[in-house]
Amino acid sequence: MTEHTESPDEQIVVSLRGIRKSFGGNEILKGIDLDVTKGEVLAILGSSGSGKTTLLRCINALERPDSGSVRVDGSFIDYGGKVANRDILALRRKTAMVFQNYNLFKNKTALQNITEGLTVVQKKSKAEAEATARDVLEKVGLAEYADRYPVQLSGGQQQRVSIARALALDPDVILFDEPTSALDPELVSDVNDTITEVAKTGVTMIIVTHEIRFARNVASRVIFVDKGTILEEGTPEEVIDHPKTERVREFLSKMAVK
């Protein structure tokens, strides 16, 4: 259990209770409870099939849990009963996601990819949206690529635009689903640097990754998911340097990182 009792200066942004999810008879998530406080950078580690990506996608309802509840800031959804699409939309508008495959809109330029969410969803004016978009592109170092289409950008550049898109929405939490897994090795460090910069701004982040070294450097808290439950949680030093369970030790040694 990773519940916190709220202290005055700690504000819980994301709260999961009893999340269960099965796919075709296999129970992937077996009743997960999780709290994430504001400004935290939470790294979710685990092997393939452990359920870590499913867990992340349950937060913004890209996967619907079979049961349990999700709260993001003020939006609360109980998956035990009937779920209104309106509620899901409201919750999604508080989160932003960076996908493994970047998933930039292919038919829009880098700039338009960012302004889409601002104008269409957040109903900002075109001028305001463009200003914000150029600003975040600057932050990720891609200001001069504003008018390029995703097909004209490298994988790393696309991912950084994707991060910029997430930033521009000013969400309560940014969800990262294995952001560097689909990248060529030489592009990985640029993206990791960008993510580290974003972390410095104090925005709440949840990162599913299997880059142990990166997790250790950027995360403020780490949880290890195995077979649908949270096996260990703690600071990076605790979980990565001094794992308490055999399973985590086994995993880390296979990843050959120290």
Added chain:
Amino acid sequence: MELDYDFMISDFPTVLAGLPKTLVLTFWSMLWALIIAIVFGSVILSRVPVAKQIVVALNTFIKGVPLTVQLLFCYYAVPFVCKWLDSIGVYDFNPRHIPYFPAAVVAIACNFGAYITDVVVSSVKAVDRGQTESAAAVGMTPLQTVVRIILPQATVISIPSMTNYFIWLLKGTSLASIINVAEMLITAQISAADGYQYLEAYVDAAIIYWAVCAAIEFGCDKLYKRVGFFMQPSRA
């Protein structure tokens, strides 16, 4: 070869004069075929249980019947339909001017609509699923996602197949000559009737069809290269 070359040359403009009629028939048929395809395609994509089965069954039947049969069916059905419309006051039926052109449009549009439905469905399905998820994650409503992201991409994806069917449809309009509808082939036949110089007239018609189809193929190819450059398969 014993061909009346003079006639071939002199008849060419006459046959060419039938081309606009062919193009008009093509245009209206393609338009209605697209409308049918989008409606049916939406039903199939929406996966509404009974409606989807009905649409699929209907399309399967239409695809299993030759266009000639469908054209003849509409041809013979026109008087009945007109009389019925007359009886409910919507239309003035004049037995001397039976509107066979709409009959041809209906037959061709239904036939091709069934095939183009498959193009619509497969094009929408070909839009990378990640695009939809991305739009959802950003907070777009399903409608916004469809209009701003899926539709533009599906349209571009569909261009090569649509071009094929467009050319096929244009060639198919020549069958409307069987039911006395004014288009290019029947124009050629009429022009040749006097001197029985059918072969020459058909050669003229063939050349024009060939040129038009080549032009359409070329044009759509260029179009696809222009608008399709941003489409690229996503990495695994």
Added chain:
Amino acid sequence: MPSDLMQTVVPGLIEHIPITLVYWFVPSVLSLLFGTLLCIVRVGRHNVLYWICTIYISFFRGTPGIVQIYLVFFGLPKLFWIFGIDINDWSAGIYFIIATTMNLSCFMCETLRGGYVGVDKGQIETGLSIGFSRTQNFFRVIVPQTLKVAILNLKNLEIDVLKDTSVAFTIGAVEMLGYAKGVIAASYGSGQLWILGAAAVIYFVMCTVLEIVFTLISHRMERYERRVA
């Protein structure tokens, strides 16, 4: 429903199924042969023969089938006349078969070409490295693999050929629709929709049978590809 009429017409329609199938089958077999030959040229070097075939194919794909039928019907006698051969007593059906074969060969060629391009080149190289002669390799490796990839498009082509037999009546070759038209003309326009409807159903049934047969063939060809779960 004019049941008297239907009782005579439907058997008549069914009686014309064989000739319809002849008009479907003969061009199909001939086109498989010619289409293969065309395909071999088309995947080869860009010599004169290649360009001749390319233009030939472009013509037959860019003009309507009915125009091609008319061209053959009116043009072939004149062509043969140059060699002093009088073919005016040929039945209309032969012209239809010739025109359809010429047309279908082109589409077959392109379909087979698509199939050939889709064959894993490693398969071909393996065949040669085992020691197959080029001919053996062709028949034992290339042909089966090409057909496997092309089979679905071939299915669609064959269904279209079946439906296009209905155009034969325009040059006087009587098959099922030709018979139906004849009955309609003779009965002064009563019951036309029923007759055409019956013909439509029969065509639909034939096309469905064809579809099922091809799908079964396709499944059989893929049975070695199905992974053990």
